Amino acid sequence: MKEIKSFVRRNSRLTDSHKKHLSQSDGMLYTQIPFTLLQQQRFVGLEIGFGMGDSLLDVAAKNPDQLWVGIEVYEVGVASVIRQAKEKGLENIIVLTGDVMDFLEREQAHQLFDHIRIFFPDPWPKKRHHKRRLVQGKSLDVLASIMKPSAVLHFATDHLPYAEDVELVLSNSQYFKPLAVVPFRPETKFARKAKEAGVVITDIAVERI
Template sequence: MRRFAEGEGPSPDPAGSHFERRIRSFQPRRSRVTLSQGDALRRLWPKWGIEIDGKQRLDLAEMFEGRPVVLEIGFGMGEATAQMAADDPDTGILAVDVHTPGQGNLLALAERNGLDNVRVANGDAIILLTEMLRPDALDGVRVYFPDPWPKKRHHKRRIIQPEFLTLAAARLKPGGFLHCATDWEEYAEQMLEVLEAHPDFTNSQPDGGYTPRPAFRPLTRFEGKGLDKDHVVHDLIFLRGTEETD
C-alpha cells in the first residue's frame, strides 16, 4: 500500500483518541492506491481535503461560496458523486468516506472535470455531524448503498437508525432532504420503517412507500453489480419538517 508522509494526504485516523469509540457503521479501508490516485491525494488533499478530527467547525458558506450544500456519506470510487457535481454545479457536495483509493479517485475526477463544488472529507461522518457542522447547515444528506451489515447480530451497525436520523435532522435546514438508496431488500424495509416513524421526517411520496428512482442519481458501479444479480434497488426520499429541531 502507498503510504503518505505527514501532510501528504488523508490521515488513517483523523479523530484519534479525542472521541470515545462507539459502534461504527463502517470499516476503515486504506487499501492500495494507484499512482494516479496517490498523485491526486498528494497534490489536491491540501486544497480540497478535510480531516474529520472533531476539533473545528466548518464554515460551509465560505467553503462552497454560498452554494446550498449536500452531505454525501459513502461515495465508493466517486464516479456518481462527480457526475452529480457536474450536473448541478450550483450545489456544493461534501463527500465523506474512509476508502483511500476512492478519495484519490474523486479528487482526480474533480480536477479533471473542473468541479470546484466538491470537497472530500476523511473520517467518521457521525463525528462530522456532531462536532463540525452547525445546526441547519445542510440542504440535503445522501446515503447511497450503505453497508447492509446482513448478519442480524450486526444490524446495530447500520447507519440508518433513529439516533442517526435525529442527528441528521438537526443539521438539515427545514425542508431539507434525506435520500437513501439500497439494493438490500430487508435493509430497505428497515429504512422505511424507521423513517416513517421518526417525528422529524416526512415521506416525499404523498402515498408513502419508496420513491421511484430519480433521474439525477447516476447508476453506480456497485449498483450495477447488484442489478446483474437481480437485486431490486429502493430509493427513499424524506424531508425534514418545517418545525424547529432542538
C-alpha cells in the same frame, strides 16, 4: 456511534498516483468540515460513503451552482474523486476521509445541508450487527439535526430487509415526512451489476419537517 462503527476499514493499497492526488488536492480535501465556507453557500449537499465517487461527480457536474461535500472512509475512493474532479474542472466538490459521525456530531453542523444522499451503505445483514447500520437510532437524530427545514434525505439500498427497516424507522420519526417524488440517482457500476443480477434496488426519499 463513536464506539460502534457503521463500517470496517479494509486494506486498500494506495498507489503513488493515489498518494499524489491526496497530497495535491487543489483545496478539495479537508481534515474537518469548513463550516464558515458551507454557511456562505446557497445550497450544500452531502453524500455519505461515496465509494469511487461516480454519483458525487455526477451531481456536482450537473449542478455547478451547488456545493457538494463527500465523506468516505476509503482513501482510494477519495483520491479517485480528487483526480476526476480536477480532470473535469469541477470546483464545487469538497471531500473528507473518515467516520461521518466524527465530522457531524458538532454544534456548527446544525441545519447545514439541503440534501443528503446515502447510497448502498453496508447493510450489516446479520441481526447481531444491525446496531452498526448507519440509518438508525442516534445516527438518524444526527442526520436530522444537520438538515435544513425542507431538506431531502435520499437513501438507496440493494438489501430489501435493510430498506424495510429504514422505511419503518423513518415513518416513525418525528423529523421526516415522505417525499412524493424520489430524486434522480445515477446508475453507477455497482447499481448496474445489482440490476443485472436481478437484485431489487429500493430508493427512499423523505423531507425534513
